[in-house]
Amino acid sequence: MKITAVHEDVIPISSAMSNAFIDFSTMDSSVVAVVSDVVRDGEPVVGYGFNSNGRYSAGEILRRRMVPRLLAADPASLLAADGQLDPSRAWDVLMRNEKPGGHGERSIAVGVLDMALFDLASKIAGQPLYRWLSDRYGDGSAPDESVFVYAAGGYYAPGKGLRELQDEMRGFLDQGYRVVKMKIGGASLAEDIRRVEAVLDVLGGDGSRLAVDVNGKFDLHTALEYGRALEPYGLFWYEEAGDPLDYRLNATLAEHYRGPIATGENLFSMQDARNLVRYGGMRPDRDYIQVDPALSYGLVEYLRVQRMLREHGWSSRRCIPHGGHQFSLHIAAALKLGGNESYPGEFQPTGGFADDAVVRDGHVGLTETPGIGLERKAAFYEVLRKLHD
Ligand code: MG
Helix, strand or coil: CCEEEEEEEEEECCCCCECCCCECCCCEEEEEEEEEEEEECCEEEEEEEECCCCCCCCHHHHHHHHHHHHHHCCHHHHECCCCCECHHHHHHHHCCCCCCCCCCHHHHHHHHHHHHHHHHHHHHCCCEHHHHHHHHHCCCCCCCCEEEEEEECCCECCCCCHHHHHHHHHHHHHCCCCCEEEECCCCCHHHHHHHHHHHHHHCCCCHHHEEEECCCCCCHHHHHHHHHHHHHHCCCEEECCCCCCCHHHHHHHHHHCCCCEEECCCCCCHHHHHHHHHHCCCCCCCCEECCCCCCCCHHHHHHHHHHHHHHCCCCHHHECCCCCEHHHHHHHHHHCCCCEEECCCCCCCCCECCCCCCEECCEEECCCCCECCHHHCHHHHHHHHHHHC
């Protein structure tokens, strides 16, 4: 098995949404196609990758460092003992001559290629990624047949009042979601509490079905002030209250806020996630870790994150990755995570699951298409095919 070409491009995944920190009007994503010399039905088998959302494309790093290293590698150095493509060996090639630390845009470039390599490896094996992964990295039991998903929305938008917010949330429930998430921190505390209560009305007053997300905006004082105001509602979680790297803030919040806390979508390496667990006061009996494999050096690194969490006494069920994409859906099913984010209708064409995926009682099933199954997202597949056609 040989890689014959790697094609890379940047596409817009813009959206009119805003959270407490950024607007998404200029968001884009790197996309890659890794072409192999394996032929099926008269066509080469191709693996596809993209970089989730929330971070911009990493084309420069892909073009100047990562793709040339992959193409220059001895093909045999990318293979496992059974002669099949081994993404973890390819990972070592991508990271050659890269110093430790400073994770960020580089982790995104590696993540894009890592996704494509896992897509390719499982396609060559003729298996959907979640089964391929479960066979190699699972706990020995069958993978989950469906994955808990929650609907992330509740963004701020010009002219969006309480009624529009409630309509949006009702729409999520109508689509089959049970848990919804909304942004806070982009308005005053009093206004945000009015927004939270408006959404709780839609949820029959059940706070355990509502998550709130600050996107890292608060200082300690504000995080604690909001925590005091939110605690009585018994929310699903209180997400990213402070800066993602301010572990002491998080630890102090965890001492005061009794409900579940979620964070980690802006941590891009095993080492950063380990610092969160060591110093961030995260409680393995209730909190959630949201590291997004596509943004953080890919699944090869995410397997290291999982190993680290096990060693620190964490269940994989406490992980619900950020991003709302199909790659993490497979990972969640195979590694028995707690679920996966979902942004219904947003970040197109990359985001979301198969076109015919149905959410039932807050869970979505996997497809049996070999690989990640991005071919089952017609608009996105058109973009991906153009990379190599
Ligand atoms: Mg978030």
